[in-house]
Amino acid sequence: MKTIDLRSDTVTTPSAAMRRAISEAEVGDDVFEGDPTVKKLEDRVAKILGHEAALYVPSGTMANQVSLRMLTSPGDEILCERGTHIVNYEVAAASALSGVQLTPIDAPNGILTPDLIEPFIRPENIHHPNTAVIAVENTHNRAGGRVYPMELLRDIGDLARKNSLKYYLDGARIWNAAAFHGVSPSAIAEEFDAVSVCFSKGLGAPVGSAVVSSRDMIKKARRIRKMLGGGMRQVGIIAAAALYALENNFKRIAEDHRRAGILATRLAESGIFEIDPHEVQTNIVVIGLPAQLKLDTFIDKLKSNGLLVVPFGRARIRAVAHLNVDDNDISRAAEILVETAKTEI
Numbered sequence: 001m002k003t004i005d006l007r008s009d010t011v012t013t014p015s016a017a018m019r020r021a022i023s024e025a026e027v028g029d030d031v032f033e034g035d036p037t038v039k040k041l042e043d044r045v046a047k048i049l050g051h052e053a054a055l056y057v058p059s060g061t062m063a064n065q066v067s068l069r070m071l072t073s074p075g076d077e078i079l080c081e082r083g084t085h086i087v088n089y090e091v092a093a094a095s096a097l098s099g100v101q102l103t104p105i106d107a108p109n110g111i112l113t114p115d116l117i118e119p120f121i122r123p124e125n126i127h128h129p130n131t132a133v134i135a136v137e138n139t140h141n142r143a144g145g146r147v148y149p150m151e152l153l154r155d156i157g158d159l160a161r162k163n164s165l166k167y168y169l170d171g172a173r174i175w176n177a178a179a180f181h182g183v184s185p186s187a188i189a190e191e192f193d194a195v196s197v198c199f200s201k202g203l204g205a206p207v208g209s210a211v212v213s214s215r216d217m218i219k220k221a222r223r224i225r226k227m228l229g230g231g232m233r234q235v236g237i238i239a240a241a242a243l244y245a246l247e248n249n250f251k252r253i254a255e256d257h258r259r260a261g262i263l264a265t266r267l268a269e270s271g272i273f274e275i276d277p278h279e280v281q282t283n284i285v286v287i288g289l290p291a292q293l294k295l296d297t298f299i300d301k302l303k304s305n306g307l308l309v310v311p312f313g314r315a316r317i318r319a320v321a322h323l324n325v326d327d328n329d330i331s332r333a334a335e336i337l338v339e340t341a342k343t344e345i
Contacts, residue, residue, distance in 0.1 A: 004329045004336070005308045009173075009256070009283060009322035012204040018244045025240035029233050030056070031226070037236030041243045045210045048246070049174075049195055050186030053218035055211045056239055057230050060085070060172045063196035063209035065093045066224045068133070070217055071166040071194060074099030076132035078168075079120050081107045083142035085170055086135060097228070101129050110143025112136060113152060114159045121163050134160045137170040138177045138188065142312075145173070145260075145284030147180045150187070157191045167191065172198035172209070176282040179253040193217070202253055202283065203245035204323045207238050249323060256283035256321040259330045263319060266334035272341045283321040286312055287337070292345045301344060307336040 005011045014022065028034035038056050046054040057063050064086050068078060078094065080086060082104035086094060094100050107116055112134075122128045134156060138148045160167040169192040171177070171185075178185045189195045194213040199205035211221050225231060264277040264285050274288025287309075289298060295311055302309060312318035321330065 001306045003303075003306050003308060004325060004333050006319035006321070006325065006333060007308050007310045009201045009204075009320050012200075012322050012324045014204075014206055014241060017248070018205075018241050021240045021244040022237055025236045027234040027236035030235045031231045031233060035234065035236040035239070037243065038239045041239045041246070042210065044243060044246060045197065046212050048185055049197065049212045050190035051195070051212040051214070053213065053215045055218050055221045055225060056235070056242070057209050057211060057225055058207065058232070060196065060198045060201070060209045061090050061093065062225070062228060062230050063172075063198070063211050064090060064170055065097055065228065066221050066230070067168055067194045067196050067211050067213075068094050068100060068135070069098040069224050070211075070213070070221045071168055072098060072100045072132050073130075075101075075129055077101045077103050077122070077129035078133040078135050079103050079105060079117055079131060080135040081105055081110050081112050081137065081140070083110045083140065084135070084137045085141060085172070086137075088142065100132075109146055110137075110140040111146060111148060111152070112156065114155050117156065117159060121165070131163075131165060133166045133168050135168040135170065137172075139173040139180075139282050139284070141173070141284065144279065144286040145176065145282035146279075147177045147281050150181060150183070153188065153191050166193045168193060169195040171195045173201050173282070175202045175250055175253055176257070179250075179257060180281055199242035199245050202256070202322070203242075203249045205238075205242040205245040208242045210242075252323065253283070256323070257281070259283075259321040259325065259327065260285050260319075262327070263321070263330050263334055266331075267337060270338045270341075272338060272345070285319045285321075287317050287319065289315045289317065290341075290345065291315070293341060298340070298344060301340050302336060305336050305340050307333055307340075
């Protein structure tokens, strides 16, 4: 029996064409800035995102932490939404590694607005941390892949500039946000002082992220990456996969959104789960479970029936569409969810 893996869009495996790109990659020593494939990737992603320069890093967490350290000094404060990745999934790295304070703000559906942010911007005071950065996550994972409206991103940017703050985007899934709006990624990224993007989410590369910003900032980021242990040598081997993903897998992302919508609709039609298909904007489907279903037991039953999902808070699970699943997989996933729930209720 085939197992359908919807745990994340990070579970994808390289295609034959991507593996060829890996095997044929021209490489050099990237710590000496001598890897031509890495240089090509960095130039390409900077251009796509409308910034001067980019830096390739091993992971999304490192991309965020390099960026936050690059934009701050110890004792500074970063304003962000409470459910963001930097608050919940990075082992308190901002405080442990950079000596900065994250100040989480509660926001409906995970989406900050200027009105919510402005009261948290501190006036200069010897007793207070220095408010230095406004950070947003787009798309927002814990909010179910929700996308920031374009006008709202501009309004928050205006607030940041008005208060001389840096504006940072955790754009791990910026590709999904761009596909949702039908715009180029640069239309979103150019608003920010720095942006991180992920090649292993949505685009299907096996590893890697990037930070984009000004040339001066990226020069600083390169030193920070080295400090954090992210200096790599003949890394063009994996950068080639990221470059292939960037050039070949962006246009198909709307298919993931369509399939996530199909899954949500079929689950809603069952009448068993708490889910509104209209709230599913991208490739992430958050599914509320009825009280009769015990979370861990239900996930184990799904696994035994050929479907992998992850817990996503109390009485919720998450399923993510990606390039390694097709329409038949999504239909079967919906059937497994419904049939398994019926046997457990």
